[in-house]
Amino acid sequence: MQPKISAFFKRQETDPDPNSGDGKGLGQGSGGGAAEAEAKRKPKDRGRGELVSRKRSYAQFHLELGQPDFVLHTCSVCGMMYARGNDDDEKVHKAYHKTYFEGVPFKGWRNEAVIARSESGDRVTLATDENSFMWNTKVKEVIAVVEKELGFAEGKLLHKLCKVYLYISGQRIVGCLVTEPIKTAHRVIPSSTEESHSDLLANNTESRKTDHTLEFGKISFKREIVRRNTPSAKNKEEHRDPGAIICGKEAVPALCGFRAIWVVPSRRRKRIGSKLMDVARKTFCEGRTLGISQLAFSPPTFSGKELACRYCKTSAFLVYKEGDV
Secondary structure, X not given: OHHHHHHHHOOOOOOOOHHHOOHHHHOOHHHHHHHHHHHHHHHHHHHHHHHHHHHHOOXXXXXOOOOOOOOOEEOOOOOOEEOOOOHHHHHHHHHHHHHHHHOEEOOOOOOOOEEXXXXXXXXXXXXXXXXXXXXXXXXXXXXHHHHHHHOOOOOOOOOOOOEEEEEEEOOEEEEEEEEEEOOEEEEEOHHHHHHHHHHHHHHHHHXXXXXXXXXXXXXXXXXXXXXOOOOOHHHHHHOOOOOOOOEEEEEEEOOEEEXXXXXXXXXXXXXXXXXXXXXXXXXXXXXXXXXXXXXXEXXXXXHHHHXXXXXXXXXXXXXOOHHHO
């Protein structure tokens, strides 16, 4: 048994080269042995050279597995990711942050259609598809910000029948209202919004009361939770889930649909959204002012739902969908 095992692990000799003649001649003389040794060393040396070159071409990569502030920093206000210390990234972030927080820069148009002015000098401008020079320049820049902020797919907010109301303060566009003609809408059932809101508050209260303490006899361990880049209470409220909005089956006649309402963060809670809707009611249909019962909102966010309730002075406001257009 032992001889068989030894024979299995015994190093096997290579077959003689058929082009070199008799196999006995390969083992005779010192020249043949040196040549064979040199031939055996060459492949090994060549393999080592390839291995060294491969090692030199390797590069170290980082795996991003959800670590906070790893390589890129995320701005807690505008949400943009950029590399700290990189001059180009810092410059781009600074410009985008100012546009997001303070408004889109705007120096005015030569033939600007101003439809309303305030005592402080603020104005509201109307842009439609007929004003192609406006539609294709500054309006697109504003709409890109609105789409990103409200969660619309790129290029899906505007169509030819839309009217865009821009609220301009100083030399910046700080508010935008996109309207469209509709035929019908559906009234929100107030109990559904109130119940969903109360359920949300109850769930948040239960989560706060959860105790993270482990006790073993007289020894207790308490887990400490550290949150980084925690948004402020105001941001949490604006991005909160509005819950299920249930509407009645009966269709109600409506003329004007508020497709999107947006105000920059630095100017919110200053009735800019309400002023835009007031102007839209007076100018959407030429020669008449629409009543609150003739306008409807697209399915709103949490902050949009609060705005609709305040403006309509009821939680049973009108909501429309694509089929109502």
